[in-house]
Amino acid sequence: MCDTCGCNITPGNRHLILGQGKLARTEDGRSAVTVLSRLLSENDVQALHNRRHFDQHGVLAINLMSAPGSGKTALLEATIDALGDEFRIGVVEGDLETENDAERIRARGVPAVQIVTGTACHLDAHMLHDALHRIDLDSLDILFIENVGNLVCPASFDLGHHRNVTLLSVTEGDDKPAKYPVMFRGTDLLVLSKSDLLEILGDFDPAAAERHLRALASRAPVMALSARKGIELDAWLDWLRAEVRAQRERLERGDSLTPVMQPEGARLHETQPAPAPEPGP
Numbered sequence: 001m002c003d004t005c006g007c008n009i010t011p012g013n014r015h016l017i018l019g020q021g022k023l024a025r026t027e028d029g030r031s032a033v034t035v036l037s038r039l040l041s042e043n044d045v046q047a048l049h050n051r052r053h054f055d056q057h058g059v060l061a062i063n064l065m066s067a068p069g070s071g072k073t074a075l076l077e078a079t080i081d082a083l084g085d086e087f088r089i090g091v092v093e094g095d096l097e098t099e100n101d102a103e104r105i106r107a108r109g110v111p112a113v114q115i116v117t118g119t120a121c122h123l124d125a126h127m128l129h130d131a132l133h134r135i136d137l138d139s140l141d142i143l144f145i146e147n148v149g150n151l152v153c154p155a156s157f158d159l160g161h162h163r164n165v166t167l168l169s170v171t172e173g174d175d176k177p178a179k180y181p182v183m184f185r186g187t188d189l190l191v192l193s194k195s196d197l198l199e200i201l202g203d204f205d206p207a208a209a210e211r212h213l214r215a216l217a218s219r220a221p222v223m224a225l226s227a228r229k230g231i232e233l234d235a236w237l238d239w240l241r242a243e244v245r246a247q248r249e250r251l252e253r254g255d256s257l258t259p260v261m262q263p264e265g266a267r268l269h270e271t272q273p274a275p276a277p278e279p280g281p
Contacts, residue, residue, distance in 0.1 A: 043157055046125035050132065050160025055256050057137035060247040061145060063159055063259065065183060066167035067176075068149030071193040071227055073101045075167065075236075076144055078227040080108045082237055087141040087244065092131050094123040094148045101146065111135060122153035125160055141244060151176065155183040155261075162257045163188045163243060170194050170204040170224075177212035185216040186260045189239060192224035196231055 054061045064072045073093075080089055091112040093102040102114035113131045115123060128145065135143070145161055147154040155164070166187040168176055171194060177184035184190065190213055192206055210222045221239070225232040250257060 040157075043125045046129055047158035047160040050125055050129055051162070051256060051258070052160075053132060053137060054143070054160065054162070055251060057140070058248070058251060059137050059140050059143050060163070060244050061143045061159075061161035062163045062165055062243070063145045063147055063154070063161040064165050064167065065147045065151075065154045065187075066149060066193075067151050067169070067172060070149070070167040070169040070172070072146050072149075072167055073104055074227040075191070075193065075225075076105060076146065077108060078230065078233060079144075079237070079240070080105070080110050082233060083240065084108070084110070087240075088139055090135055090137075090140040090143045092123075092128060092135070092143065092145045094127075094146060096120075096148065111139075117148060121148055121150045122157055123147050123159060124157050128159045142240070151180040151183045155186045158259065158261050161259060162247065164259050165189045165191060167191045167193045168209060170198050170201060170206075172204075174204050174206070174209040175212055177209060177216060177218075181216050184213055185218055187218065187220050188259070190218075190220050190222045191236065192222065194226055194228075195224040196226040196229045198224075 051061075064076070066072055076091060083089065089110050091102070091105045091110060092115060093099075093105065093112055094115045094117060095101060096117050096119070098116070099114040102112040105112035113134045115127050115131050117123065117127065120127075123145065137143070145159060164187045166184060166189070168174075168184075168190060170192055173179075177190075190209075192209060195206075198204060198206070206222075206224055213220065213222065223232065223235045223239070225236055227233070247257070
């Protein structure tokens with residue numbers, strides 16, 4: 001999988017394997033062909049660095065994950081409209097190409113940085129770190145990280161954030177948690193998006209989706225809402241308010257919060273051979 005989807009090496013970590021990069025050579029001096037497990041280790045180091053930045057600046061960082069088209073950006077737009085006077089919000093957008101989503105966020109007067117990943121099907125901690133150089137964290141209370149649309153790889157990479165939120169659109173199957181356990185087992189909140197379409201579609205059972213989630217031993221709350229129609233947004237907004245309070249209380253105690261990362265996801269990536277590094281200059 002990872003050989004073909006391009007997620008072995010990203011724009012954020014490519015420097016580690018090229019030229020005189022930290023992982024470009026093995027201990028015996030030969031070019032390193034299988035470097036992915038060490039790339040993942042370097043990602044975790046960078047994630048720890050990112051999290052310290054967020055904590056030092058008093059920022060709550062939330063990673064939004066879903067399949068493409070599940071409504072992540074629409075949810076962010078509705079959130080900004082509802083909480084823009086209450087919290088200072090910033091957004092990092094991840095997509096393979098274009099700045100379309102970042103432009104939608106900026107149109108609401110909120111700072112947004114676009115990460116264009118090229119072939120990489122997820123964000124990593126190095127890419128996020130580069131984006132943070134373009135954001136004034138002192139001016140934020142919440143940073144939303146809208147990950148690349150993908151129900152597999154984003155769940156395996158710690159970015160340095162605090163919470164994972166997964167969207168499942170009712171236009172998808174209610175068995176998605178069973179089919180993609182790595183993604184849904186690691187979520188802190190499951191949002192059933194586009195709930196206004198439930199009556200029209202008639203084949204998505206919210207109770208079944210929650211049963212599949214509970215079968216993964218997940219205790220994450222589940223809420224159904226429609227961002228575009230403004231239906232049942234209050235539960236989402238209250239969850240965010242509670243998370244901001246909890247983050248501030250943690251920081252007062254000198255604590256931090258690391259999201260639950262799934263070991264199966266890391267093993268899946270580690271077992272796929274990374275492509276040989278490109279020749280250095």
